[in-house]
Amino acid sequence: MTAPNQPVDGLSDFAELMAHEQEFSGDLIDPAVRRRRRRRGLLITAVCIVLLLAVSGGYVGWALTAPVNPPAVTTRTPPVPVGDVFAAVTPTAAASAISVASADAYLGEAASGTWSATGTAEPLPIASITKLITALVILDASPLASADDPGPTITFGKADHDLYDVYYVQGATIAPMPTGTSMSLHDALAVMLIPSASNYAEALSTRIFGSQSAFLDATRDWLASHGLTGTTVAEPTGLSPRNTSTPADLLAIAKLAAAHPAIARIVATSSISIPGAGPLHNTNDLLGTAGITGLKTGNLGEGTHNLLYTATLDVGTTDPLAVTGVILGGSSHAAVNATVIAALESIRAGFHEVPVATEGQEVGSISTPWGSTATLVLAESASIFTWSDTPIEQTMDIDSPPTYRDGTVVGSVTWTAGPNAVTVPVMISGSIAQPTEWWRLTHPSELGPLWDAGR
Known part of the structure; x- marks a missing residue:
């Protein structure tokens, strides 16, 4: 054994010293103490093993039952369609x-x-449209x-009968009025308006007011009372080019006439x-065509050539459209008719379903x-019902569903255009x-916290 005060040189000497000391100390330990120490070591080892198994078992149980992070949902709104642009008709008038x-x-x-207007807004000759004003007055x-x-009942005398020849020589439209002819006011108005008989316009207005001067005074008062400041009536037939009106005034006159049950x-x-x-046959040969009334x-x-018209268009809206229109200064009767039909058909076509x-x-x-x-x-x-190229707005609403199975509704897409909206499930x-x-x-x-397991 190395002396206690002798220095130990090298690692081998230190190891040898420690071995001898352990052998010496082991010889001094009581066997009973060694058994207790061994049992304590085994107990600690067993506890460690149990704890290890408990921890690993808890992890497995947590991993198999813990909530997973929800799926990632990515949306892409479908392209917003645009309706066909309304093709406005420009009349040659x-x-x-x-x-x-x-x-x-x-x-x-x-x-x-006034939804649409072309040309001048100044007064223009209105010709026999004057007779509509005469009837209203x-x-x-x-x-x-x-x-x-x-x-x-109106009874026409010789002076009334003579008007037939007066207007005949002017090339105006006339209807028979034999001396002594009697008819109701309603029928006399029909003869004035349907074939546009000028002799009836003057005879009837004179009978009602007593003279043409009184009739013209009443007409001026009537126009003023309705705010029709752009309209001038010089005589009851429309033969004078001094009978003029503006497009805006004529729309108002048309609505007054259409609202009067008799007119x-x-x-x-038609006849x-x-x-x-x-x-008698109506000069307006568009009646019944394209909804014209x-x-x-x-x-x-x-x-x-002029036409003041009304039309009813069924375009799919809740109520049919009530169209009122006027064309002044058209090149011919046929051209005016063609323009009116085209205008009405373009309005009808402007209302459509857009997928x-x-x-x-x-x-x-x-x-x-x-x-x-x-x-x-x-x-x-x-599809959505709309007018022309009215902007279509789109919104998407997606919720997180409890399950992600085929066919599960998770939200909706809504399209809105004007007063209408349509919703489709997603x-x-x-x-x-x-x-x-x-x-x-x-x-x-990717799993929820351990303390969430079992919740």
């Missing part, structure tokens, strides 16, 4: 104007006033109770036979950290498979 009622939600609040002074009310009934009549006057033609020769959704159209996708995927699709096809196409046990055990960072 001096002036035109159109008013459209029952369509403010589509065309704007101004539509029921007469009925203001001698009202009819209803569309069927005949009103007072509306008369101007919508009629009245005792004393004979068979009235009102009055007028011309003073080439380049001065916005196709069943099965992909609008998104779902993916999970463990590699399972599915798509989001539109559940059905749809559903899952395909199913999201659950993560495998191995993936759970090997991806703890």
